[in-house]
Ligand SMILES: C[C@](O)(C(=O)O)[C@H](CC(=O)O)C(=O)O
């Protein structure tokens with residue numbers, strides 16, 4: 001926390017500049033603040049904060065049970081430890097249009113650089129599950145307008161997500177996306193596309209930057225960075241990847257303790273103490289302390 005250099009407005013300005021560059025930006029999901037620091041050190045463009053992960057973190061399914069307050073607090077904890085722009089999932093905006101406005105205002109205050117808001121009914125469900133429902137286009141248009149009007153920093157990026165592909169088919173979903181752009185959305189997130197042709201069709205129809213969701217075990221094939229670049233997408237999120245990896249590793253370690261009675265067999269798949277300390281910048285904190293406590297008792301001058 002003490003070592004981030006940029007304030008939220010600077011991070012948002014950076015984000016807008018990166019978006020303008022036309023390069024494909026990779027935003028892995030951070031399941032906690034420490035993970036966000038790792039994403040930054042590895043050299044990614046930004047940090048994604050997933051609703052599915054924040055819910056799973058509370059041991060809840062992704063069906064709209066976690067609240068705005070919980071999302072805002074977690075978003076803040078994660079955004080403040082990184083100089084990268086952080087984009088957060090705000091599900092449906094936690095209510096109807098006025099609540100969407102409050103949600104955007106809150107996320108701006110929490111130091112986020114952008115968020116995506118979707119056209120599902122509340123309570124929502126994971127975009128890659130069946131049986132979703134969407135609100136009328138007009139309701140979502142109002143949500144988007146309210147979201148865009150609510151921000152005070154024009155660089156805060158409002159991304160409109162449409163879940164309509166699975167409910168109404170691609171053509172109707174594309175019509176909705178166009179309406180959301182007309183309502184002022186900075187970007188579009190076409191959820192649960194079935195194949196590359198569908199990503200391509202959205203790119204052809206929509207003029208603003210696009211976000212691709214490369215979540216594992218979902219409806220879309222996991223496309224490579226190069227493929228997404230060729231499709232003309234602007235941001236790719238890997239929302240749940242780090243949580244899945246960490247939980248898998250934790251499971252392996254717990255199994256080993258039960259099986260072997262100790263952790264010796266899993267040391268090589270663990271983050272070493274040294275690497276954890278490096279990520280936390282232990283040494284820098286040490287230096288900071290020494291600059292305050294820089295005398296020895298024996299040095300006290302006699303007076
Ligand atoms: C992107 C997403 O909204 C999320 O919350 O991370 C989820 C991801 C997932 O459940 O795999 C989604 O609805 O696609």
Ligand SMILES: [Mg+2]
Nearest residue numbers: 050051052089
């Ligand atoms: Mg989500």
